[in-house]
Amino acid sequence: MKISIKREFDFIEYDVDMQDVTLLEMLNHIKSEVDSSLAYSSGCRSSVCGSCGVRVNEKEVLACSYKVQEGDKIEPLKNVPVIRDLVVSLDKAYETNARAKAWISEYNSQAKQTHEDEKINETQSDCILCASCYSACPVYAVNEEFLGPFALTRVWKVVSDKREAELKEKIDTIQTNGVWDCTLCNECTVVCPQGISSKADIEKLRAKSSQYGYMDPNFGSFGGGFDSGFGFDGTPSF
Amino acid sequence: MKTDVLIIGAGGAGLTAAIAAKEEDVDVVVLTKEYPTRSQTCMAQGGINAALGNVEEDSIEAHIQNTLKSAHGLANEETVRYMCSEAPATVAWLDSIGVCFSRSEDAKIAQRRLGGASAARSCYAQDYTGLKILHTLYDKALSLDIEIKNEKILLELLKDENDMVCGALMLDLRSGQKERYFAKSVILATGGYSRIYGKNSTNSTKATGDGIAVAKRAGAKLLHMEFVQFHPTGLKNSSILISESARGEGGYILNSKGERFTNELAPRDEVSRAIDAEIKKGEEIFLDIRHLGEQFIDEGLPQERKLAKLYENVDPVYDLIPIKPVAHYTMGGIEVDNNSQTNLEGLFACGECSNHRVHGANRLGGNSLLEIAVFGKEAGKNAAKRAKTMESHVAASPKDDFLEQEFTKEIDFYVLRQMMGDLLYNKVGIVRRESELREAEAFIEETKKKLPLMGAKDNSLRYNTDLAEFLEFRNMLDVAEVVIKSALSRKESVGAHTMEQE
Known part of the structure; x- marks a missing residue:
């Protein structure tokens, strides 16, 4: 099987005698048998550590859960600095979690979490920080200050949690370079290996922001914009 | 770089230690060879034990007795008592920082029964208990503004002339440069060594026992290294x-x-x-x-x-x-006292790399997440207290820098690494015989001698994973050597260690 991998300057083709294997297994084979200088990240092999996010034919996947196909083109994630080959630096992307204050700020010890409450942010708390969503996000691509999909999902995780007593601070923090900057293009949802929709979480954060008196800063501009939350006829679009 | 408490490893144990140390108001720096949420902790599914009795009647005493039974007499009752007694408060703390535990119909933390437990005692978060605990610890560490530095590989511990641990020599994976970190206390939270069995392990490829090997080279005592839990x-x-x-x-x-x-x-x-x-x-x-x-x-x-x-x-x-x-969990580790301190002054250890004598010869399901949270906190607190008593930093240079020697690259270490994994699985695995242990011992000894004939073929300074894997291979050889020696010295079968007569 032939695949090509983006190396230092260009794509290099590898002809590997393996069938029906995950991309990670093939990368391991290439590294230990063909070219030990190939750089990529991996960890758990079972889609929970978030180490092995790459792009295959321009789509984000986890190398450990993707079956390689003839002719696949493998590249590092986008919108983040490439360190070497398929390895990127996620330092900046990870910093968005701190900037977004994606944590419980004040614990409400009176809150009784029910089985139904558990379901509210169960999926959001499945996030593995693989950064596929940052790679796919067209807003993060042009604005590094944008808090970005996983950080905002993690904020919604906290905001939707009864145990958080200090909601206003959470909402205040995500107004600039936050919920209103998203174009609701849904690319993050499409690529998330954990089935999380940051776009939907951002919409919920917008609704919550309105309750705290915030308005879409784009609202009222020409035509209302596509991301104003309302369709052309004035009806809510979500 | 200087700090009060230096923590190496950013999994569940390392992050808990960092939070506890920071809350003692000292400076903390955490170094990890990956990123903080990529550690082995994220793979834990089953849950974290605490005798809450949310689902059925349970008691701390029952938790203690179940743990002691599984340990086959090789646990320390005092530390087991401490861990099990702290468990309810530990789970309450995890709940307070936002771990999304599964809940029962009556709005309590849900619990399920795992093997060897007399009651439904394991608190869980669907099948993602470790993942959700780890990520919440990370969130908490961020909220405390704890400095975490990614992709730094531990090379050696630094010691002053009195044999006191005063820092660590690290390799920055991205730049290929060596860096020295000086600290008043050092905590190792570097995880277990299941990967000595190569591909015959459930663990992350990074569970290579680095901290254990480095601590041993610095003179730390290791305990019960022969005990490895194999998952059927x-x-x-x-x-x-x-x-x-x-x-x-x-x-x-x-x-x-x-x-x-x-x-x-x-x-x-x-x-x-x-x-x-x-x-x-x-x-x-x-x-x-x-x-x-x-x-x-x-x-x-x-x-x-x-x-x-x-x-x-x-x-x-x-x-x-x-x-x-396949190899799943390693009970052995760096020996520590009740304060999580090793026999080396200034060096603490917690998590799977340490041996707090709570698992003995076999770990009970649901006790590993508990251990990292309970003793991670202890290690962090005690390391911080020690740091406060120290007036100034001590500086030292590494005594023996492995990377300074010449490597001829005649031998491909990837081939030997695979041989080692399969050999250990077959000869130092589930059932052991003295002659086979001797065979494995000879292989490891030979391979260690050949290290200068190996080395990384890639000469790049930038993100050289070839070199990183070679360093891990060296660490695994050092760990495997102790595993085999410990297995040889324990003639009787106990817990996870089974000896068969020739």
Whole structure:
């Protein structure tokens, strides 16, 4: 099987005698048998550590859960600095979690979490920080200050949690370079290996922001914009 | 760089230690060879034990007795008592920082029963308990503005002339430069060593026992290194874990003739030994969950179905799943006292790399997440207290810098690494014989001598994973050597260590 991998300057083709294997297994084979200088990240092999996010034919996947196909083109994630080959630096992307204050700020010890409450942010708390969503996000691509999909999902995780007593601070923090900057293009949802929709979480954060008196800063501009939350006829679009 | 408390490892234990130290108001720096949320902790599924009695009656005393029984007399009752007594407060703390635990119908933290427990004691977050605890600890560490530095590889500990640990020599993976970090206290939280068994392990590829090897080279005592827990149901080709629930829910274990040969609900070590004996007879072993039905499998074991399809090309609804027992958890580690301090002054350890004598000869399911939270906190607190008593930093240089020597690259270490993994699995695995242990011992000794003939073929300074894996290989050789020596010195079978007469 032939695949090509983006190396230092260009794509290099590898002809590997393996069938029906995950991309990670093939990368391991290439590294230990063909070219030990190939750089990529991996960890758990079972889609929970978030180490092995790459792009295959321009789509984000986890190398450990993707079956390689003839002719696949493998590249590092986008919108983040490439360190070497398929390895990127996620330092900046990870910093968005701190900037977004994606944590419980004040614990409400009176809150009784029910089985139904558990379901509210169960999926959001499945996030593995693989950064596929940052790679796919067209807003993060042009604005590094944008808090970005996983950080905002993690904020919604906290905001939707009864145990958080200090909601206003959470909402205040995500107004600039936050919920209103998203174009609701849904690319993050499409690529998330954990089935999380940051776009939907951002919409919920917008609704919550309105309750705290915030308005879409784009609202009222020409035509209302596509991301104003309302369709052309004035009806809510979500 | 200087700090008060230096923590190496950013999994559940390292992050808990960092939070506890920071809350003592000292400066903390955390170094990790990956990123903080990528550690082995994220793979823990089962849960965290605490005798809350949310689902059925339970007591701390029962938790203590179950733990001691599983440990086969090799645990320290005092530390077990401490861990089990702290468990309810520990789970309450995790709840307060936002861990999304599963909840019962009456709005309590849900609990389920794991093997060896007399009650439903394990608090869980669906099948993602470790992942959710780890990420919440990370969130908490961020909220305290704890400095975490990614992709730094531990090379050696730094010691002053009085043998006191005062820092660490690190390799920055991105720049290829060595860096020295000086601290008043150092905590190792670098994880276990299941990867010495190569591909025959459920663990992350990074569970290479680095901290244990480095501590040993610095003179730290290791304890009970022969005890390795083998999980009976790893996928045959990839060693990916098929969770215990597959057996718990009624799955059968079959040989090539389609016969059941063991009680599937027996403890892990017993089932692993039964499977091992069949494999040595030339049988292939399968897990059969077909009779549970598609609907049940999709609801109760969705991950298992996905992983079996992905890695073994079988669909558990219609096919048998090929399995084998694989290395899953390492009970041995750096010996520590009740303050999580090693025999080296200034050096603390917590998590799977340490041995707090709570697991003894066999770990009880649900006790490893508990251990990292309870003793991570202790290590962080005690390291911070010690740092406060120190007036100034001590500076020192590494005594023996492995990377300074010449490597001729005549031998491919990837070949030897694979040989080591398979050899240890076959000779230092589930059932051991003295002659086979000797064979493995000789191999490790020979291979260690040949290290200067190996080395990384890649000369790049920037993100040289070839070099990183070579350094891990060296660490695994050092750890394997102790595992074999410890196994040789324990003549009797106990817990996870089974000796067979020749």
